[in-house]
Structures are given as structure tokens and as C-alpha cells.
């Protein structure tokens with residue numbers, strides 16, 4: 001079942017890459033395993049998936065302990081400052097940084113462990129009031145502040161687009177994210193790298209790839225309805 005789903009997702013990723021003249025190697029597929037049992041994650045691992053996304057610290061930590069394979073974990077959910085210490089050194093990438101105070105906490109904990117923490121800034125590009133993330137106009141300011149940190153490395157941007165049954169409706173969101181990323185990259189700020197763009201979920205990852213996503217986060221399309 002999961003193997004079949006992953007096969008379908010892979011075919012769609014390839015088609016989207018072809019349409020947009022991109023290489024499959026530019027795209028990282030993150031299997032979003034939140035709420036899913038370890039047994040289903042094992043099924044995905046058996047098909048070759050190694051990148052997983054979780055949105056709660058406790059669940060993430062439990063799964064990291066239960067799974068002994070060398071996997072890459074992505075924190076994609078809202079993060080509380082007092083819980084940062086539990087995941088430093090365990091994640092490939094934290095996608096959901098949206099305040100200076102949170103970045104500062106990550107810097108403090110990462111420096112205690114003498115490690116580097118790779119992060120993305122979460123942007124609320126659509127302006128939906130229900131969403132976490134920075135307003136686009138506030139991103140550059142935070143980028144500049146984070147650039148002074150020695151143990152937090154900014155790698156790019158992330159967004160959660162509005163829920164829709166019509167993926168084309170989110171094209172402008174992805175397009176604007178790509179544009180924002182290019183605008184910031186062009187400022188050539190020391191220690192700031194804008195090479196990653198995390199956008200696109202089950203309903204719209206193909207459009208996101210066409211608009212420049214490097215990381216897509218697919219839950220339902222792989223594990224079924226939560």
C-alpha cells in the first residue's frame with residue numbers, strides 16, 4: 001500500500017521535474033509521518049525513503065529512539081522555545097523558525113552542544129490569519145539578525161500554502177516564495193544561504209516543484225488519511 005503510494009508520488013515528481021526542466025536530484029521528498037505508527041514508517045523505509053517529517057517534539061523524539069536506521073528527520077511544526085533543547089543535534093533541518101527569540105534559543109542550545117543547527121524561516125505568504133510564519137515584509141530583517149549567529153545556519157525558506165482542492169490556486173504563493181528567496185539571496189549577506197525552499201504538500205507538490213521547491217512535504221499522499 002505505502003510502496004504503491006510512494007511509487008505514484010515518485011512518478012508525479014518526475015513528471016513535474018520534466019515539465020519544468022528540473023532534475024529529480026534537486027528535489028528532496030520528505031515523508032510526513034506525524035500521527036503514523038513506527039510500523040508504517042518501517043514500510044516506507046523498506047522502499048528506500050530516509051527523510052521523514054514530524055510536527056511535534058515529543059513524537060519526533062520517540063520515533064528517533066524507536067527507529068535505529070540512519071534516517072534524516074525534519075521538524076516541520078510550530079516549535080516552543082522551552083522544547084528546543086530536546087531536538088538539537090537530532091534533526092536534519094528545522095523548517096519552522098518564525099521569530100528571533102526562537103532562533104536565539106536554537107543558537108544557545110546548539111552552542112552548548114557545539115553543533116550547527118540548520119534552519120529555514122517559515123513565511124506566511126498567503127496572509128491567512130490561522131497560519132504560523134513571518135509576514136513576507138519581516139523576513140529580511142530576521143535574516144540579517146540570524147546571520148550573526150555562529151551555531152544556527154540559515155538555509156532558506158518554508159511555507160504552508162492554503163488548503164485547496166485546486167493546486168493551481170497556490171501557484172502564486174509558491175511563485176512569490178521563490179521570488180522572495182531570490183531577492184534575499186541577491187543581498188549576499190554573510191553566513192546566509194538561500195538554497196533551500198520547502199513548499200508543497202500532498203495537494204499541491206507538483207505545482208510547488210514547477211515553481212522551484214527543493215523540499216516537498218508529503219503526508220497523506222504516502223501514508224493515507226490521518
Ligand SMILES: *Cc1c(COP(=O)(O)O)cnc(C)c1O
Nearest residue numbers: 032055076201202217218219220
Ligand atoms: C501535515 C503537514 C504536511 C503534510 O500534509 P499532507 O497534506 O498530509 O501531505 C506538510 N507540511 C506541514 C507543515 C504539515 O504540518
